Amino acid sequence: MSGTKLLIVDDERDLANLLVKRLSRKGYEVLSVGTAEDALALLKQHFFDIAIYDIRLPKMDGISLLKETKIMASETEIVMLTGHGTIETAIEAMKLGAFDYLTKPYNLSELELTIRKAEENKRLKAKNDSMKKIIKQQNQFMIIGESPIFKEVIDLTRRIADSAVPVLIEGESGTGKELFAKALHYWSRRSEEPFVAVNSGALPEQLLESELFGHVRGAFTGANQEKKGLVEAADAGTLFLDELGEMPLALQVKLLRFLELGEFRRVGDVRERKVKVRVVAATNRNMEIEVEKGNFREDLYYRLNVVKLTIPPLRNRKEDLPLLIQHFIEQKKSSEKVLSDDALLALHHYDFPGNVRELNHLIERGLLLSSGGRIEAVDLLVPRHKPEESQLNERGICTLEVVEKEHIAHVLKQVMWNKTKAADILGVSVRNLYRKIEQYGLKE
The missing domain is CATH 3.40.50.2300 (Response regulator)
Structure with missing residues (x-):
């Protein structure tokens, strides 16, 4: 019924x-x-x-x-x-x-x-x-995806959010590692406490140590006053160490001691200080290879790698593209815009070396360059999908009429033969669409 x-x-x-x-x-x-x-x-x-x-x-x-x-x-x-x-x-x-x-x-x-x-x-x-x-529910962290491989990571993140154990987040650049670090914090009982991020590759070794652990006055040239480090700023909350693979070896020793004892010293200080923070680290490198090369301490790697979250690249979860595209369009207050079939096809056949971050930039560029209500493939400036030569041989060289017939049939199917909607999508009048349907012998 x-x-x-x-x-x-x-x-x-x-x-x-x-x-x-x-x-x-x-x-x-x-x-x-x-x-x-x-x-x-x-x-x-x-x-x-x-x-x-x-x-x-x-x-x-x-x-x-x-x-x-x-x-x-x-x-x-x-x-x-x-x-x-x-x-x-x-x-x-x-x-x-x-x-x-x-x-x-x-x-x-x-x-x-x-x-x-x-x-x-x-x-x-x-x-x-x-x-x-x-x-809307996931907008706070922009963790958007319903693909099975991605939902597994989201589910694991929720399960371990309340734990105090260190977490290592691995994934290519642009996959959203910091977003998962924030989710671990905000989905936990620490959500009211500080979330503090530090980029391990952004500063020279001495400045990074000072940034992380703080320093006392006169500890080095230019240290004119005492400074609290990010470790202290994150007390009772979460400390996020981004670009972990860039951390200098000498500083790795001090970080290991802090992880094991919860104690640290400010640069130039003799007094031990104690804080309680949850450490989350992220890297786009293969840390096991870095350990083998001697670039990263093995004991620190295993101390951080109590639980590992591996964020899949966008090319491995293409089924999430519609959700992500819709989110980025709405985020930029352009909800009246839609992607053409060709544009969506171009994105489906693109490998996204820059992952979700690159998709965001592509959509932003498409919104900027497009005219009217549709974003075309040419507006995205991504390489168009080219069929394999064997496919071309099987299909032969198509005339424009064949291409037009197939495209009209595809659009009609997508809108369940609502001819007014199809005409709007195709950019023709309803009367002209009826003529084309009759011309090509298309049937519902």
Whole structure:
């Protein structure tokens, strides 16, 4: 049984009663009235998934009813019924938010098919709303992804967030290692305490030690006053050591001692200080190789590597592209923009050496360079996918007509043969689209 609630508004009572009987047998919950005024009264009391309005109604017409419905019940999908003389009005109704229209006399099977399309459209909208909720929930850390390989990392992050043990986060540049470090902090009971980050490769050795552990006055040239280090600043919270593989060997010894005892000395000081912090480190290097080369202490590596989070590169989770693209577009307050099929295909066939960070930059560039409501592949400036030579040999050299036919068929399928939407996507008039469908013999 469908369970979908339908509202039929048509002053031809015999036809309306026939529709109620037919659609009720199909499992729909159907109510029918003959005027727009009665319809508005029902809309105040009940929610309808789909409404079917005749354009020609006594007193208030179907177009006016459509406008009122969009104010009162914006989630209701509306199908307009029109005579041959009012097709232009029906097209105007589509611009006002109607899902589709049918011309009288219509086949009942055609109406049922349109209703099923409207149901599917509501399902896709609900899925899109769900994606938006996921983005909103994860927006604080921008950890966006529903692919199995990525969800495993998210789940592990949640499980270990409350622990005090050190965590090593590995992953290529741009995968979001710092975001996972923040998630470990903010998803834990330490969330109200400080999260302090230090880049191990950004400073020379002496300055890095001072930055990390602090110094006393006169400890070195330029140390004119006592300074608290980031270790102390992170007390009771989380200390994030980024670019761990860049840390000098001499400083690694002091870090190891701090991890084992929770004690440290400021540069130039003789007094031991104690703090309690959770240490999270990140690197884009293979630390086992760095240990073998003698660039990193083995004992420190194993002390930090109590739990390892490995962030997968974007090329290994391409199914997350739609969520990420939508997030970056909305983040830049450009939600009216969409990616063309060619642009999305170009991204799907791109390896993203810069990972999620690079995708963000590509979308930003696409928004800047695109005109109109769509971002095209050329706006992204990514290498276009080229088929293998064997594929070209199998398909042969296509004419423009073949390419056009395949593209129109693909768009029609994507919008479930909603010709008005397809025409809008293709950038042609509805009349021109009908000619092309007939020309190429395309069938639903």
